[in-house]
Amino acid sequence: MNRVRSALAHLIAVVAVLLMPLALTSAWSSEVVNDEDRWVETVGPLATDPDVVNAVAVRLEDLAVATVDVGGAERALEDILGADLGGAGARTEQALREAVRQVVVRVVSSDVFPPAWEEAMRATHTQLLRALRSDSGAEVSVDLGPLLQAVLDSLSEQGLPVTVDASGLDAAFSVASSGELDQARAGYQVVDAAGLGLPVAVALLAAVALLVSARRMVTAGILLVGAALSAVVVWLGLGAARTLLLDRAPTADRNLLAAMYDVLVADLERLALLVVVAGPAVLVVLLLLRRLGGRRRREPAA
Structure with missing residues (x-):
């Protein structure tokens, strides 16, 4: 027995x-x-993580530079940087990137960044759960649109000719592609059911x-x-x-x-x-x- x-x-x-x-x-x-609140509570502090801040800043800088009319920016750049560019095209482009970088650093270092990052994380969480719980998923991304708009507004205030607004640009980091989500969906649904x-x-x-x-x-x-x-x-x-x-x-x-x-x-x-x-x-x-x-x-x- x-x-x-x-x-x-x-x-x-x-x-x-x-x-x-x-x-x-x-x-x-x-x-x-x-849990959306726990998700945001977990990833929200990344707004102060150097790797995250740097990655966001690089993306915003590249996008913002592409929106400025270089030909009409020289006088404003001279005022911003306090230097005579002498009409040199290459030097103007370099000065433009420096001016944009200053604005981007100011934005990601300001009080604007943490709440914008948290809002982006909420949207990312919604996308992720929708994709994992449905039969087919679109790409899940982190939308930096509000931060990009803050950068473009600041550039415009300084007299730089911004040609588009943030809504016309792809200001997002890809977190997972639809193919990756298709592979993860079955496993997630088993875990979710448990x-x-x-x-x-x-x-x-x-x-x-x-x-x-x-x-x-x-x-x-x-x-x-x-x-x-x-x-x-x-x-x-x-x-x-x-x-x-x-x-x-x-x-x-x-x-x-x-x-x-x-x-x-x-x-x-x-x-x-x-x-x-x-x-x-x-x-x-x-x-x-x-x-x-x-x-x-x-x-x-x-």
Whole structure:
């Protein structure tokens, strides 16, 4: 009878272990990916991240330079930079880029940037969930239009002839292409369906396995070591996903995407690391307590 109980308990424990990677991922997805406020709270602080600020500034500078009529900008540039350009075309273009860079730096360093970034993140989150939950997804991007418009308004105020407004320009970073979203959709929908119910179910399976088992230390070992191995699988999967995402991204966008990815999965990585460390550690403590208990039982007989 004890053998049957132990075999059943070990089977339940193995099932719980096999479900653990999905349970960890679904808990994180429910708390971070599916919650708009938590998403914005997580990625909002990137407005002060140097890599993000620099990537946004480079994109805004390139777009803004393309909107200015170089031929009509020389006098305004001389006033802005306090230098005589002497009518040299190449020198004027260089001066234009310098003037635009000054404006861009001022915008991304101002109080305008954080709320604009958060608003862009809300829009990105809406796009992402719509694409992942539908049958076909469009590209998901970070819209920098409001920031670009702030730059163009500042350039106009300084007398530079801006030829278009931000609405006529593609001021967005691509986060994921439709092809990448098509590949990710099935996996996301499985994780989304599991939700917070799966982690609870895994915990219940583990409890049942321990209650049923006639050899609870062995069952506990299966659960704790299995949990650690499951966490390693999650950790390796996150690293592989990061590499795949950045390899497919344009070089100019990689720093921004890397910063976004790293901050979004940080909680899941910390959870995985905790499980990797805690699983074996708890098992060692249980074994030591068992040995200590065995010694105490033998002492009176001696």
